[in-house]
Amino acid sequence: GNSVTQMEGPVTLSEEAFLTINCTYTATGYPSLFWYVQYPGEGLQLLLKATKADDKGSNKGFEATYRKETTSFHLEKGSVQVSDSAVYFCALRETDSWGKLQFGAGTQVVVTP
Amino acid sequence: DAGVIQSPRHEVTEMGQEVTLRCKPISGHDYLFWYRQTMMRGLELLIYFNNNVPIDDSGMPEDRFSAKMPNASFSTLKIQPSEPRDSAVYFCASSAETGRYSPLHFGNGTRLTVT
Numbered sequence: 592g593n594s595v596t597q598m599e600g601p602v603t604l605s606e607e608a609f610l611t612i613n614c615t616y617t618a619t620g621y622p623s624l625f626w627y628v629q630y631p632g633e634g635l636q637l638l639l640k641a642t643k644a645d646d647k648g649s650n651k652g653f654e655a656t657y658r659k660e661t662t663s664f665h666l667e668k669g670s671v672q673v674s675d676s677a678v679y680f681c682a683l684r685e686t687d688s689w690g691k692l693q694f695g696a697g698t699q700v701v702v703t704p
Numbered sequence: 705d706a707g708v709i710q711s712p713r714h715e716v717t718e719m720g721q722e723v724t725l726r727c728k729p730i731s732g733h734d735y736l737f738w739y740r741q742t743m744m745r746g747l748e749l750l751i752y753f754n755n756n757v758p759i760d761d762s763g764m765p766e767d768r769f770s771a772k773m774p775n776a777s778f779s780t781l782k783i784q785p786s787e788p789r790d791s792a793v794y795f796c797a798s799s800a801e802t803g804r805y806s807p808l809h810f811g812n813g814t815r816l817t818v819t
Contacts, residue, residue: 625807632812633812633813634708634795634797634810634811634812634813635747635795635797635808635810636810637807637808637809640807680747691749691760692737692749692808694746694747695746696746697746697747
């Protein structure tokens with residue numbers, strides 16, 4: 592079946608540091624890939640997405656590239672801020688099961704001043 | 705755009721009581737999802753609807769759980785009777801488009817505590 596594996600948290604960084612959160616997936620077809628972010632006390636919000644191999648999603652300084660050869664979709668940001676402290680979820684949706692968004696376990700990121 | 709609205713934000717109840725969680729999707733969205741979030745199991749899809757019709761309820765854990773969508777602007781998730789292991793954050797989400805590219809829009813969740 593489909594699955595999404597994320598690096599475990601928490602990840603603790605200083606402000607302006609470089610952030611990478613690893614995400615790998617298994618899927619039988621050609622899934623779409625997503626990163627969602629959850630701020631404390633809130634629901635998940637879409638951060639970025641990529642729908643085919645080599646696509647790069649980007650938003651708010653975050654980027655992730657859909658790498659089919661390594662089945663990965665790592666999230667990166669060059670210079671984090673305290674406001675980036677949140678839980679980040681990698682997710683996939685298979686080609687023919689669009690309703691079922693498969694989430695990873697989430698990675699908590701803590702950015703200190 | 706008011707977003708997906710869930711109520712209540714917090715619910716504390718005793719074991720054996722009935723619990724009803726409510727959701728108002730974004731106007732015009734044809735798809736509605738109920739998720740449960742726990743530390744142990746992460747995010748789990750419980751059920752989703754398309755045009756008010758349940759499409760997949762394979763994630764509903766037990767017969768104690770039921771969900772309805774009487775119209776396009778309202779859905780409920782009911783647990784009867786509730787148990788301590790049902791304690792979790794329950795999220796409702798909606799989506800406007802078909803296809804695998806469309807994102808889900810989540811509400812802020814209902815934190816349920818069953819004592």
